[in-house]
Amino acid sequence: MKRYYQPEIECAPYEQIKAWQDERLVKQVKNVYENNTYYRKLMEEKGVTPDDIQSTEDLHKLPFLTKADLREAYPYGLMSRPLRDCVRIQSTSGTTGRRVVAFYTQHDLDLWEECCARAIVAAGGTKDDVCQVCYGYGLFTGGPGLNGGSHKVGCLTLPMSSGNTERQIQFMRDLGSTILCCTPSYAAYIGETLHEMGFTTDDIRLKAGIFGAEPWTEEMRRDIEKSLGIKAYDIYGLTEISGPGVSFECEEQTGMHINEDHFIAEIIDPETGEVLPEGSKGELVFTSITKEAFPLLRYRTRDICILKREKCSCGRTHIKMTKPMGRSDDMLIIRGVNVFPSQIEAVLLKQGYAPNYQILVDRVNNTDTLDINVELTSEQFTKYSEDDTTLKKNLTDALKTMLGIRPKIHLLPPKSITRSEGKAVRVIDKRKLID
Numbered sequence: 001m002k003r004y005y006q007p008e009i010e011c012a013p014y015e016q017i018k019a020w021q022d023e024r025l026v027k028q029v030k031n032v033y034e035n036n037t038y039y040r041k042l043m044e045e046k047g048v049t050p051d052d053i054q055s056t057e058d059l060h061k062l063p064f065l066t067k068a069d070l071r072e073a074y075p076y077g078l079m080s081r082p083l084r085d086c087v088r089i090q091s092t093s094g095t096t097g098r099r100v101v102a103f104y105t106q107h108d109l110d111l112w113e114e115c116c117a118r119a120i121v122a123a124g125g126t127k128d129d130v131c132q133v134c135y136g137y138g139l140f141t142g143g144p145g146l147n148g149g150s151h152k153v154g155c156l157t158l159p160m161s162s163g164n165t166e167r168q169i170q171f172m173r174d175l176g177s178t179i180l181c182c183t184p185s186y187a188a189y190i191g192e193t194l195h196e197m198g199f200t201t202d203d204i205r206l207k208a209g210i211f212g213a214e215p216w217t218e219e220m221r222r223d224i225e226k227s228l229g230i231k232a233y234d235i236y237g238l239t240e241i242s243g244p245g246v247s248f249e250c251e252e253q254t255g256m257h258i259n260e261d262h263f264i265a266e267i268i269d270p271e272t273g274e275v276l277p278e279g280s281k282g283e284l285v286f287t288s289i290t291k292e293a294f295p296l297l298r299y300r301t302r303d304i305c306i307l308k309r310e311k312c313s314c315g316r317t318h319i320k321m322t323k324p325m326g327r328s329d330d331m332l333i334i335r336g337v338n339v340f341p342s343q344i345e346a347v348l349l350k351q352g353y354a355p356n357y358q359i360l361v362d363r364v365n366n367t368d369t370l371d372i373n374v375e376l377t378s379e380q381f382t383k384y385s386e387d388d389t390t391l392k393k394n395l396t397d398a399l400k401t402m403l404g405i406r407p408k409i410h411l412l413p414p415k416s417i418t419r420s421e422g423k424a425v426r427v428i429d430k431r432k433l434i435d
Contacts, residue, residue: 002185002315003251005121005153006114010316014309017260017317019187025264026287029053029062032295038073039065039297056264059287060275064313065299070100070240079103081293091139092239102239102295109148111290115245115259116149116168120425122250122257122314123208123233125179127154130205132172133215134182137161141243142213146181149245155179162186162421165193172204180209184216184224185424188355191227201229210235212244214423215324215342219349221253240299241286247321252313255320262290265319266298267307270328271363281306283328284321302329332429334360334368337404341426347398348374356417362430370407372399378414386411 004010012020030050032039042063043049052061079086086104092100104112125131131150135142143161145188146230150157158170158177167189171177180187187209194204206228212235221232236256237244244265247256258265263286267276270283284303303324310320322403326340335341341359348357361368374395378386384391400406409433 003121003124004315006120010118010257010318012261012317014317018056020261021264021289023060025287026053026058027288027299028287028295032080032297036078038069038077039080042069053343059264059266059298062287064273064285065296067100067240067300067302067329074099075101078296080295081105081291086293089139090141090144090239090243092301096419099278100240102242104293108242108291108293111262112145112242112245113148113152115248115262117152117250118149118259119210119233119235119245120149120153120155120179122248123179123210123231124251125150125153125155125208129153129155129178130158130176131155132160132168132175132177132180132183134160134162134180134186135244136328139238141237142181142183142225145243145245146210147238148183150179163198165190165421166197169194169197169199170202170272172206173199176205178205178207179204180228180230182209182211183213183420183423184211184220185214185355185420187211187224187228187419188220189419192354195227201227204229206230208233210248212236215345215348216355217342217346218323219346220355223234223349223355232394236321236324238301240296241288241301242291246286250312250314250316254312255308255322257312257316257318263287264289265307265321267305268300270302270304275291278307278309281325284324286415302327304328330427331379332359332427334361334370335405339370339403339405341403344372345426347395347402351395351398352380353377353395354414355427356419358417359427360430361427368431370405373408373412373417375412375414375417381414384411386413395424431435 032158033050046063048061087106088104088207090102133146137143147159209230209232224232233249235244235248237246247258249256264284267282268285276282284305286299287297304326305324306322308320331338354377359371360371396409
């Protein structure tokens with residue numbers, strides 16, 4: 001059975017999608033030029049006017065926006081609607097510099113929730129489901145987005161937020177939750193806690209999980225699916241564009257369909273800014289073509305991925321993006337070698353370790369060092385010691401093959417690394433404190 005929330009949009013022919021994008025892009029460029037002095041200045045500096053943008057073929061003429069622009073324009077500089085038309089803000093965590101604050105009209109919220117509803121229905125959600133939302137609420141977009149999407153679908157919604165994992169499991173069991181929405185690291189922790197409490201997948205009714213907000217590997221997906229007895233779906237979004245629901249996985253689990261009636265995606269060379277052809281690996285760029293209050297044109301996400309428009313067995317026609325393969329700004333350069341945390345996680349899971357690890361980068365005597373704290377599973381801890389040279393050597397060799405450099409491995413007892421109930425902190429780069 002095909003699962004769509006808005007089949008006439010999700011399965012529209014490419015010609016219709018292109019027509020929507022052309023019309024909405026032209027209208028949006030005119031909107032920001034006339035109502036946003038910050039973006040108009042960027043366009044003028046590049047010598048571009050709204051008359052230069054007649055279709056998506058002209059998109060490359062527009063200037064890029066970056067997170068630095070959002071911080072410089074904070075708080076109201078990139079709004080394209082009067083404050084009286086806005087009904088909500090959402091915000092990033094602000095771990096570096098100023099927070100990024102995004103504004104929404106009621107129209108924006110309705111469209112965002114529809115995008116999240118598409119994701120829930122693609123994962124099998126119906127009015128008969130119980131949707132447990134364990135993303136953070138408040139300023140973070142995860143909770144409000146999936147909460148609204150669940151309401152649109154008509155699910156019974158449990159607005160749990162994150163934390164108090166034993167209570168999460170109690171509600172999950174008592175109310176028969178069938179869909180779980182949270183970060184993948186928290187889903188893994190819920191699965192771990194479930195089994196520690198003496199329960200199995202037979203004691204819960206979950207059938208699907210919608211996980212996003214942080215990178216996760218295919219190996220981690222399989223581990224979560226096994227520990228919770230579910231099918232795990234990826235969802236992608238970012239506060240600057242709207243929040244979760246920019247793209248989502250269908251039952252194929254071979255990439256996330258981008259909601260192209262609302263967002264135009266490009267892949268660029270992160271160094272030159274050159275637009276790359278479909279199928280190329282590069283930095284993902286988004287243009288919002290329906291958002292009213294805070295529409296960003298050519299926003300550089302810094303996520304590295306690939307776009308492919310291939311026929312999908314689910315029937316959806318919107319282009320797919322791969323799971324992000326890393327970030328152009330989060331990539332670690334260690335002794336001249338490019339290292340992504342996702343590469344390390346993939347090796348750990350393939351070698352039978354749990355997805356609980358921490359990467360520590362430092363500089364000693366002008367030389368970069370790479371240490372990785374890795375938790376042993378309960379079974380490994382019973383069988384081996386933390387100083388087991390064979391375990392360390394095998395893992396070190398596998399990481400050396402993947403990364404091209406040899407890390408120093410520290411094996412730790414189970415539960416040694418603090419668990420995350422939101423986004424997991426995987427990397428501690430001490431070089432940033434001394435550079």
